[in-house]
Amino acid sequence: MALKGLDIFKLSPKKNCKECGCPTCMAFSMKVAQGAIDVSACPYFAPEALAKLSAATEPPMKTIKVGAGDAEMTLGGETVLFRHEKTFVSKTRYASAVCDCMDAAAVDARLADIAKVDYERIGERMFVEMIYVNHSSEAVSDYVEIVKKAAATGRVLVLGCTDVELAKAALAVCKDSKPILNGADASNYEAMNAVATEAGVVLGVSGANLSEIHDTVEKLEGLGNKNLVIDVTGENVKDTFANAVQVRKAALKDGDRTFGYPSIVNTAKIAMGDSHKQAALLSLFTMKYGSIVIAENISYAEALPLYGLRQNLFTDPQKPMKVEPGIYPLNGADENSICLTTVDFALTYFLVSGELERSGVPVNLIISDAGGLSVLTSWAAGKFSAGTIAKFFEEAKIEEKVKSRKLVIPGKVAVLKGEIEAKLPNWEVIIAPNEAVQLVKFMKDFA
Ligand code: SF4
Incomplete structure:
Protein backbone atom coordinates (compact mmCIF):
# COMPACT_ATOMS: atom_id res chain seq x y z
CA MET A 1 0.00 0.00 0.00
CA THR A 57 6.66 2.95 -2.45
CA GLU A 58 7.78 0.16 -4.81
CA PRO A 59 5.60 0.35 -7.93
CA PRO A 60 2.82 -2.27 -8.05
CA MET A 61 4.15 -3.46 -11.40
CA LYS A 62 7.78 -4.40 -11.86
CA THR A 63 10.00 -2.72 -14.42
CA ILE A 64 11.65 -5.38 -16.56
CA LYS A 65 14.61 -4.71 -18.86
CA VAL A 66 15.09 -6.63 -22.10
CA GLY A 67 17.53 -6.27 -24.98
CA ALA A 68 21.17 -5.24 -24.79
CA GLY A 69 23.22 -2.18 -25.74
CA ASP A 70 21.33 0.32 -27.92
CA ALA A 71 18.41 -2.11 -28.19
CA GLU A 72 17.82 -2.25 -24.43
CA MET A 73 14.31 -1.22 -23.42
CA THR A 74 12.11 -1.25 -20.33
CA LEU A 75 8.71 -2.85 -19.96
CA GLY A 76 6.09 -2.30 -17.25
CA GLY A 77 6.54 -0.11 -14.18
CA GLU A 78 3.01 1.21 -14.64
CA THR A 79 1.20 2.79 -11.70
CA VAL A 80 -2.17 3.80 -13.17
CA LEU A 81 -4.89 2.17 -15.25
CA PHE A 82 -5.77 5.31 -17.21
CA ARG A 83 -3.50 7.81 -18.87
CA HIS A 84 -5.48 10.80 -17.57
CA GLU A 85 -4.74 9.73 -13.95
CA LYS A 86 -0.99 10.35 -14.27
CA THR A 87 1.01 9.00 -17.18
CA PHE A 88 1.91 5.62 -18.61
CA VAL A 89 5.57 4.76 -18.13
CA SER A 90 6.79 2.16 -20.65
CA LYS A 91 5.33 2.25 -24.14
CA THR A 92 3.94 -0.83 -25.83
CA ARG A 93 6.55 -2.59 -27.97
CA TYR A 94 5.57 -4.30 -31.19
CA ALA A 95 6.84 -7.59 -32.55
CA SER A 96 6.39 -9.20 -35.96
CA ALA A 97 6.38 -12.98 -36.03
CA VAL A 98 8.46 -15.58 -37.80
CA CYS A 99 7.97 -19.29 -37.28
CA ASP A 100 9.71 -22.57 -37.99
CA CYS A 101 6.47 -23.54 -39.76
CA MET A 102 7.59 -21.09 -42.52
CA ASP A 103 10.15 -22.03 -45.16
CA ALA A 104 13.43 -20.12 -45.43
CA ALA A 105 12.20 -17.83 -48.24
CA ALA A 106 9.10 -16.85 -46.26
CA VAL A 107 11.21 -16.13 -43.17
CA ASP A 108 13.60 -13.96 -45.23
CA ALA A 109 10.66 -12.08 -46.77
CA ARG A 110 9.13 -11.43 -43.34
CA LEU A 111 12.45 -10.18 -41.93
CA ALA A 112 12.80 -7.89 -44.96
CA ASP A 113 9.27 -6.54 -44.31
CA ILE A 114 10.19 -5.74 -40.72
CA ALA A 115 12.99 -3.44 -41.91
CA LYS A 116 10.54 -1.47 -44.10
CA VAL A 117 8.82 0.11 -41.09
CA ASP A 118 11.37 2.65 -39.89
CA TYR A 119 10.61 6.36 -39.77
CA GLU A 120 10.61 9.31 -37.40
CA ARG A 121 7.55 11.08 -35.99
CA ILE A 122 7.84 14.04 -33.62
CA GLY A 123 11.40 13.13 -32.78
CA GLU A 124 10.65 9.46 -32.03
CA ARG A 125 11.91 6.54 -34.11
CA MET A 126 9.02 4.32 -35.17
CA PHE A 127 10.03 0.78 -36.01
CA VAL A 128 9.25 -2.84 -35.18
CA GLU A 129 11.40 -3.23 -32.08
CA MET A 130 10.96 -6.95 -31.54
CA ILE A 131 10.73 -10.23 -33.43
CA TYR A 132 8.68 -13.12 -32.10
CA VAL A 133 10.26 -16.43 -33.11
CA ASN A 134 7.62 -19.11 -32.78
CA HIS A 135 8.30 -22.84 -32.49
CA SER A 136 5.49 -24.85 -34.04
CA SER A 137 4.60 -28.51 -33.74
CA GLU A 138 4.46 -28.45 -37.57
CA ALA A 139 7.99 -27.17 -38.03
CA VAL A 140 9.49 -27.31 -41.53
CA SER A 141 12.59 -25.20 -40.82
CA ASP A 142 15.40 -25.24 -38.29
CA TYR A 143 14.28 -23.13 -35.30
CA VAL A 144 17.81 -22.24 -34.18
CA GLU A 145 18.74 -21.07 -37.70
CA ILE A 146 15.70 -18.76 -37.73
CA VAL A 147 16.69 -17.43 -34.29
CA LYS A 148 20.17 -16.67 -35.67
CA LYS A 149 18.72 -14.79 -38.66
CA ALA A 150 16.30 -12.83 -36.48
CA ALA A 151 19.04 -11.96 -33.98
CA ALA A 152 21.17 -10.57 -36.82
CA THR A 153 18.54 -7.81 -37.37
CA GLY A 154 19.43 -6.28 -33.99
CA ARG A 155 15.81 -6.47 -32.82
CA VAL A 156 14.96 -7.84 -29.37
CA LEU A 157 13.79 -11.43 -29.70
CA VAL A 158 10.86 -13.11 -28.00
CA LEU A 159 11.39 -16.85 -28.23
CA GLY A 160 8.02 -18.58 -28.31
CA CYS A 161 9.22 -22.04 -27.39
CA THR A 162 7.98 -24.49 -24.75
CA ASP A 163 10.50 -27.21 -25.68
CA VAL A 164 13.21 -27.02 -23.03
CA GLU A 165 16.08 -28.47 -25.08
CA LEU A 166 15.25 -26.35 -28.13
CA ALA A 167 15.00 -23.24 -25.95
CA LYS A 168 18.47 -24.02 -24.57
CA ALA A 169 19.88 -24.37 -28.09
CA ALA A 170 18.20 -21.13 -29.23
CA LEU A 171 19.51 -19.20 -26.24
CA ALA A 172 23.01 -20.48 -26.94
CA VAL A 173 23.02 -18.37 -30.14
CA CYS A 174 21.22 -15.23 -28.87
CA LYS A 175 21.38 -14.93 -25.08
CA ASP A 176 23.85 -12.02 -25.21
CA SER A 177 21.19 -9.88 -26.87
CA LYS A 178 18.94 -10.48 -23.82
CA PRO A 179 15.83 -11.90 -25.47
CA ILE A 180 12.69 -13.06 -23.68
CA LEU A 181 12.17 -16.80 -23.38
CA ASN A 182 8.38 -17.02 -23.59
CA GLY A 183 8.08 -20.68 -22.76
CA ALA A 184 7.14 -21.40 -19.14
CA ASP A 185 3.82 -23.00 -18.22
CA ALA A 186 2.48 -25.22 -15.47
CA SER A 187 4.06 -28.33 -17.01
CA ASN A 188 7.64 -27.14 -17.56
CA TYR A 189 8.24 -24.09 -15.34
CA GLU A 190 11.03 -25.65 -13.26
CA ALA A 191 13.10 -26.69 -16.28
CA MET A 192 12.38 -23.43 -18.13
CA ASN A 193 13.29 -21.43 -15.04
CA ALA A 194 16.66 -23.18 -14.93
CA VAL A 195 17.27 -22.45 -18.64
CA ALA A 196 16.26 -18.75 -18.39
CA THR A 197 18.19 -18.19 -15.15
CA GLU A 198 21.31 -19.84 -16.56
CA ALA A 199 21.11 -17.61 -19.67
CA GLY A 200 20.21 -14.51 -17.62
CA VAL A 201 17.08 -13.72 -19.65
CA VAL A 202 13.49 -12.76 -18.87
CA LEU A 203 11.06 -15.67 -18.69
CA GLY A 204 7.54 -15.47 -20.15
CA VAL A 205 4.76 -17.35 -18.36
CA SER A 206 1.55 -18.59 -19.95
CA GLY A 207 -1.26 -20.91 -18.90
CA ALA A 208 -4.68 -22.28 -19.72
CA ASN A 209 -6.34 -19.58 -17.57
CA LEU A 210 -5.49 -16.80 -15.13
CA SER A 211 -5.63 -19.07 -12.12
CA GLU A 212 -3.04 -21.39 -13.66
CA ILE A 213 -0.82 -18.45 -14.64
CA HIS A 214 -1.09 -17.05 -11.09
CA ASP A 215 -0.02 -20.39 -9.59
CA THR A 216 2.90 -20.72 -12.01
CA VAL A 217 4.12 -17.17 -11.34
CA GLU A 218 3.93 -17.81 -7.59
CA LYS A 219 5.97 -20.99 -7.98
CA LEU A 220 8.57 -19.20 -10.11
CA GLU A 221 8.79 -16.41 -7.53
CA GLY A 222 9.22 -19.13 -4.92
CA LEU A 223 12.22 -20.35 -6.94
CA GLY A 224 13.61 -16.81 -6.72
CA ASN A 225 12.78 -15.64 -10.25
CA LYS A 226 11.12 -12.21 -10.46
CA ASN A 227 12.43 -11.47 -13.94
CA LEU A 228 9.15 -12.40 -15.61
CA VAL A 229 6.54 -11.32 -18.14
CA ILE A 230 3.03 -12.75 -18.36
CA ASP A 231 1.60 -13.96 -21.67
CA VAL A 232 -2.12 -13.18 -21.31
CA THR A 233 -3.12 -14.47 -24.76
CA GLY A 234 -6.23 -16.65 -24.47
CA GLU A 235 -8.14 -18.83 -26.91
CA ASN A 236 -9.96 -15.88 -28.51
CA VAL A 237 -10.23 -12.09 -28.44
CA LYS A 238 -12.76 -12.05 -25.58
CA ASP A 239 -10.61 -14.20 -23.26
CA THR A 240 -7.45 -12.31 -24.17
CA PHE A 241 -9.05 -8.93 -23.50
CA ALA A 242 -10.46 -10.14 -20.16
CA ASN A 243 -7.07 -11.57 -19.16
CA ALA A 244 -5.18 -8.41 -20.12
CA VAL A 245 -7.53 -6.15 -18.14
CA GLN A 246 -7.83 -8.43 -15.11
CA VAL A 247 -4.08 -8.91 -14.76
CA ARG A 248 -3.40 -5.17 -14.92
CA LYS A 249 -6.31 -4.33 -12.61
CA ALA A 250 -5.33 -6.99 -10.07
CA ALA A 251 -1.78 -5.62 -9.97
CA LEU A 252 -2.57 -1.91 -9.83
CA LYS A 253 -5.87 -1.70 -7.99
CA ASP A 254 -5.93 -4.83 -5.82
CA GLY A 255 -2.21 -4.80 -5.00
CA ASP A 256 -1.70 -8.37 -6.24
CA ARG A 257 2.05 -8.35 -6.84
CA THR A 258 1.98 -11.84 -8.36
CA PHE A 259 0.33 -10.26 -11.39
CA GLY A 260 2.61 -7.19 -11.22
CA TYR A 261 4.60 -7.99 -14.37
CA PRO A 262 4.52 -6.64 -17.94
CA SER A 263 2.26 -8.55 -20.32
CA ILE A 264 2.53 -10.13 -23.76
CA VAL A 265 -0.43 -10.28 -26.15
CA ASN A 266 -0.10 -12.40 -29.27
CA THR A 267 -2.62 -11.02 -31.78
CA ALA A 268 -1.19 -13.31 -34.49
CA LYS A 269 -2.73 -16.21 -32.56
CA ILE A 270 -6.23 -14.74 -32.14
CA ALA A 271 -6.63 -12.77 -35.40
CA MET A 272 -6.66 -16.06 -37.32
CA GLY A 273 -5.04 -14.66 -40.46
CA ASP A 274 -7.50 -11.74 -40.76
CA SER A 275 -5.28 -8.68 -41.32
CA HIS A 276 -8.09 -6.16 -40.71
CA LYS A 277 -8.96 -7.83 -37.42
CA GLN A 278 -5.28 -7.87 -36.51
CA ALA A 279 -4.96 -4.12 -37.19
CA ALA A 280 -7.89 -3.49 -34.83
CA LEU A 281 -6.41 -5.82 -32.19
CA LEU A 282 -3.01 -4.12 -32.33
CA SER A 283 -4.71 -0.82 -31.44
CA LEU A 284 -6.94 -2.43 -28.80
CA PHE A 285 -4.07 -4.08 -26.96
CA THR A 286 -1.92 -0.98 -27.19
CA MET A 287 -4.62 0.67 -25.10
CA LYS A 288 -5.45 -2.38 -22.92
CA TYR A 289 -2.73 -3.37 -21.73
CA GLY A 290 -0.07 -5.09 -23.82
CA SER A 291 3.51 -4.32 -22.85
CA ILE A 292 4.50 -6.38 -25.90
CA VAL A 293 1.98 -6.87 -28.71
CA ILE A 294 2.83 -9.49 -31.30
CA ALA A 295 1.51 -9.25 -34.87
CA GLU A 296 1.89 -11.66 -37.74
CA ASN A 297 3.31 -8.75 -39.71
CA ILE A 298 3.10 -4.93 -39.52
CA SER A 299 3.01 -3.14 -42.86
CA TYR A 300 3.99 0.50 -43.28
CA ALA A 301 0.32 1.43 -43.84
CA GLU A 302 -0.68 -0.33 -40.61
CA ALA A 303 2.22 1.21 -38.71
CA LEU A 304 1.31 4.85 -39.42
CA PRO A 305 -1.95 5.01 -37.38
CA LEU A 306 -0.76 2.42 -34.84
CA TYR A 307 2.46 4.21 -33.91
CA GLY A 308 0.61 7.55 -33.86
CA LEU A 309 -1.85 6.07 -31.36
CA ARG A 310 1.00 4.74 -29.23
CA GLN A 311 2.79 8.06 -29.26
CA ASN A 312 -0.36 9.85 -28.12
CA LEU A 313 -0.96 7.35 -25.30
CA PHE A 314 2.56 7.19 -23.98
CA THR A 315 3.38 10.87 -23.72
CA ASP A 316 3.01 12.62 -20.39
CA PRO A 317 -0.23 14.65 -20.55
CA GLN A 318 1.21 17.05 -17.96
CA LYS A 319 4.19 17.98 -20.14
CA PRO A 320 3.71 19.85 -23.41
CA MET A 321 5.50 18.23 -26.33
CA LYS A 322 7.97 20.93 -27.27
CA VAL A 323 11.32 21.46 -28.89
CA GLU A 324 14.14 23.69 -27.69
CA PRO A 325 13.91 27.33 -28.80
CA GLY A 326 16.74 28.36 -31.13
CA ILE A 327 17.87 28.60 -34.75
CA TYR A 328 17.58 25.41 -36.79
CA PRO A 329 19.45 25.78 -40.14
CA LEU A 330 17.81 23.51 -42.75
CA ASN A 331 18.98 22.45 -46.20
CA GLY A 332 22.48 23.82 -45.61
CA ALA A 333 21.27 27.29 -44.58
CA ASP A 334 23.87 29.88 -43.62
CA GLU A 335 23.71 33.37 -42.12
CA ASN A 336 22.46 34.82 -45.42
CA SER A 337 19.54 32.42 -45.78
CA ILE A 338 15.97 33.55 -45.28
CA CYS A 339 14.42 33.04 -41.81
CA LEU A 340 11.08 31.50 -40.92
CA THR A 341 9.63 31.53 -37.43
CA THR A 342 7.04 29.36 -35.76
CA VAL A 343 6.17 28.00 -32.30
CA ASP A 344 7.93 25.32 -30.21
CA PHE A 345 4.99 22.84 -30.21
CA ALA A 346 6.70 19.60 -31.30
CA LEU A 347 4.05 18.60 -33.81
CA THR A 348 4.20 22.04 -35.46
CA TYR A 349 7.99 21.96 -35.51
CA PHE A 350 8.23 18.54 -37.12
CA LEU A 351 5.50 19.26 -39.66
CA VAL A 352 7.00 22.61 -40.66
CA SER A 353 10.61 21.45 -40.68
CA GLY A 354 9.62 18.37 -42.72
CA GLU A 355 7.94 20.51 -45.38
CA LEU A 356 10.82 22.99 -45.40
CA GLU A 357 13.28 20.15 -45.90
CA ARG A 358 11.15 18.82 -48.74
CA SER A 359 11.37 22.24 -50.43
CA GLY A 360 15.17 21.95 -50.57
CA VAL A 361 15.47 25.72 -50.02
CA PRO A 362 18.07 26.78 -47.41
CA VAL A 363 16.20 28.40 -44.52
CA ASN A 364 16.87 29.27 -40.89
CA LEU A 365 13.93 28.01 -38.85
CA ILE A 366 13.67 30.18 -35.75
CA ILE A 367 11.75 28.63 -32.86
CA SER A 368 10.78 30.83 -29.94
CA ASP A 369 9.36 29.73 -26.58
CA ALA A 370 5.57 29.60 -27.02
CA GLY A 371 4.85 27.26 -24.10
CA GLY A 372 4.61 24.17 -26.30
CA LEU A 373 1.30 25.36 -27.79
CA SER A 374 0.16 25.40 -31.41
CA VAL A 375 0.31 28.61 -33.47
CA LEU A 376 -3.25 29.83 -32.94
CA THR A 377 -3.47 28.65 -29.30
CA SER A 378 -0.21 30.36 -28.35
CA TRP A 379 -1.22 33.50 -30.25
CA ALA A 380 -4.59 33.56 -28.40
CA ALA A 381 -2.76 32.99 -25.08
CA GLY A 382 -0.34 35.85 -25.79
CA LYS A 383 2.64 33.45 -25.97
CA PHE A 384 3.31 33.99 -29.68
CA SER A 385 3.02 37.69 -30.41
CA ALA A 386 5.09 40.50 -31.89
CA GLY A 387 6.34 41.19 -28.34
CA THR A 388 7.41 37.60 -27.60
CA ILE A 389 9.06 37.21 -31.01
CA ALA A 390 10.97 40.49 -30.66
CA LYS A 391 11.99 39.58 -27.10
CA PHE A 392 13.26 36.19 -28.25
CA PHE A 393 15.21 37.79 -31.14
CA GLU A 394 16.90 40.05 -28.60
CA GLU A 395 17.63 37.33 -26.00
CA ALA A 396 18.89 34.82 -28.57
CA LYS A 397 20.92 37.54 -30.36
CA ILE A 398 19.37 36.53 -33.70
CA GLU A 399 20.55 39.69 -35.48
CA GLU A 400 24.15 38.87 -34.52
CA LYS A 401 23.86 35.31 -35.81
CA VAL A 402 21.92 35.90 -39.05
CA LYS A 403 22.56 38.53 -41.75
CA SER A 404 19.32 38.00 -43.69
CA ARG A 405 16.56 40.37 -42.69
CA LYS A 406 13.67 38.51 -44.30
CA LEU A 407 11.35 36.77 -41.83
CA VAL A 408 8.51 34.46 -42.86
CA ILE A 409 5.70 34.13 -40.28
CA PRO A 410 2.81 31.61 -40.19
CA GLY A 411 -0.15 32.58 -42.39
CA LYS A 412 -2.53 32.03 -39.47
CA VAL A 413 -1.00 34.98 -37.61
CA ALA A 414 -0.69 37.30 -40.62
CA VAL A 415 -2.22 39.95 -38.38
CA LEU A 416 1.15 40.20 -36.57
CA LYS A 417 3.03 41.50 -39.63
CA GLY A 418 2.68 45.22 -38.86
CA GLU A 419 3.42 44.82 -35.16
CA ILE A 420 6.52 42.69 -35.80
CA GLU A 421 7.85 45.21 -38.35
CA ALA A 422 7.31 47.95 -35.77
CA LYS A 423 9.25 46.03 -33.09
CA LEU A 424 11.91 44.66 -35.48
CA PRO A 425 12.32 47.64 -37.88
CA ASN A 426 15.23 46.08 -39.77
CA TRP A 427 13.15 43.11 -40.87
CA GLU A 428 10.87 42.55 -43.86
CA VAL A 429 8.04 40.30 -42.67
CA ILE A 430 6.58 37.91 -45.24
CA ILE A 431 3.35 35.95 -44.74
CA ALA A 432 3.55 32.17 -45.27
CA PRO A 433 0.56 30.09 -46.40
CA ASN A 434 -1.92 28.86 -43.79
CA GLU A 435 -1.01 25.19 -44.00
CA ALA A 436 2.44 23.57 -43.64
CA VAL A 437 1.80 21.39 -46.68
CA GLN A 438 1.74 24.55 -48.85
CA LEU A 439 5.25 25.52 -47.72
CA VAL A 440 7.11 23.49 -50.36
CA LYS A 441 5.65 25.46 -53.31
CA PHE A 442 5.82 28.72 -51.35
CA MET A 443 9.53 28.30 -50.57
CA LYS A 444 10.39 27.18 -54.10
CA ASP A 445 8.54 30.16 -55.61
CA PHE A 446 10.25 32.40 -53.14
CA ALA A 447 13.72 31.07 -53.92
FE1 SF4 B 1 13.70 17.75 6.20
FE2 SF4 B 1 14.16 18.40 3.64
FE3 SF4 B 1 16.00 18.86 5.50
FE4 SF4 B 1 15.44 16.38 4.76
S1 SF4 B 1 16.36 17.98 3.47
S2 SF4 B 1 15.73 17.11 6.81
S3 SF4 B 1 13.26 16.56 4.44
S4 SF4 B 1 13.95 19.79 5.34
Missing part, protein backbone atom coordinates in the same frame (compact mmCIF):
# COMPACT_ATOMS: atom_id res chain seq x y z
CA ALA A 2 1.19 3.52 -0.74
CA LEU A 3 2.32 5.48 2.30
CA LYS A 4 0.51 8.67 3.31
CA GLY A 5 2.34 11.96 3.90
CA LEU A 6 2.05 11.59 7.69
CA ASP A 7 3.56 8.09 7.60
CA ILE A 8 6.52 9.43 5.63
CA PHE A 9 6.84 12.40 8.00
CA LYS A 10 7.13 9.98 10.96
CA LEU A 11 10.18 8.45 9.25
CA SER A 12 11.69 11.80 8.21
CA PRO A 13 14.74 13.41 9.96
CA LYS A 14 12.62 16.41 11.16
CA LYS A 15 15.55 18.84 10.80
CA ASN A 16 13.59 21.35 8.69
CA CYS A 17 16.89 22.34 7.08
CA LYS A 18 15.32 23.12 3.63
CA GLU A 19 18.15 21.38 1.72
CA CYS A 20 15.58 19.38 -0.24
CA GLY A 21 14.00 22.60 -1.55
CA CYS A 22 10.95 22.27 0.74
CA PRO A 23 10.34 24.64 3.67
CA THR A 24 9.79 21.80 6.17
CA CYS A 25 10.11 18.04 6.50
CA MET A 26 6.30 17.88 6.57
CA ALA A 27 6.03 19.66 3.20
CA PHE A 28 8.69 17.32 1.81
CA SER A 29 6.80 14.26 3.09
CA MET A 30 3.57 15.43 1.47
CA LYS A 31 5.36 15.87 -1.86
CA VAL A 32 6.94 12.40 -1.63
CA ALA A 33 3.49 10.92 -0.96
CA GLN A 34 2.14 12.68 -4.08
CA GLY A 35 5.05 11.41 -6.15
CA ALA A 36 6.12 15.03 -6.82
CA ILE A 37 9.63 14.57 -5.40
CA ASP A 38 11.89 11.58 -4.81
CA VAL A 39 12.84 10.72 -1.25
CA SER A 40 16.51 10.78 -2.32
CA ALA A 41 16.25 14.61 -2.44
CA CYS A 42 16.75 14.54 1.35
CA PRO A 43 20.27 13.42 2.31
CA TYR A 44 19.35 12.80 5.99
CA PHE A 45 16.91 9.86 5.92
CA ALA A 46 18.21 6.95 8.05
CA PRO A 47 19.00 3.78 6.03
CA GLU A 48 16.30 1.82 7.91
CA ALA A 49 13.72 4.51 7.11
CA LEU A 50 14.79 4.49 3.45
CA ALA A 51 14.48 0.68 3.27
CA LYS A 52 10.99 0.87 4.77
CA LEU A 53 10.01 3.64 2.35
CA SER A 54 11.36 2.00 -0.78
CA ALA A 55 9.49 -1.24 0.02
CA ALA A 56 6.27 0.67 0.58
